[in-house]
Amino acid sequence: MTKIRPFLMFQKAVAADAVELYLAAFPGSSVVTSQPHEDPSKGIMLAELDLAGQRVLVSDSAVDHAFDFTPSSSMFVDVADRDELERLVAILGDGGGVLMPLADYGFSQAFAWVNDRFGVSWQLNLP
Known part of the structure; x- marks a missing residue:
């Protein structure tokens, strides 16, 4: 069976910290499954998360790369109410950056776009 899942590759063995933040x-x-690298200092070889019903794969790269995350690929999250939206903006944006501050942009009740402290981009939406 064909499956499509987001895959987040971290550098510098921070995937475990990212998993903690997302949970x-x-x-x-x-965490559905998790397998460490043979050398524990290299972090997680591969883990599968269930984040609000979405399966997401995460990994710490065993080698350095000249590329990292970009906002052009992001996790889009619809929330049920304003309190949940504000909570996620605060948690996921802490130590990261704001690409679009929490506001009404006309396409939903409220929306924010943040990068978390690991560089993963999150579009947070109250439809």
């Missing part, structure tokens, strides 16, 4: 941001989420 805190999305209650009820979990």
Whole structure:
């Protein structure tokens, strides 16, 4: 069976920290599987997360790359209410950067676009 899942590749063995942040941001989420690199200092070889029902793969690259995350690829999250939107903006944006501050841009009730401290881009939307 064909499957399509987002894949987040981290550098500098920070995937475990990112997983911790994402599990805190999305209650009820979990680590489905996780396998460390043979050398534990290299972090996670591959883990699968269930984030609010979406399966996401994460990995720490065993080698350095000249590229990293870009906002042109992002995780788009629809939320149920304004409180949840504000909570996610605060948690995911902490230590990262704001690409579009929380506001009404005319295409939904409210929207924000942030990069988390690991460089992953999140579009947070209240439809």
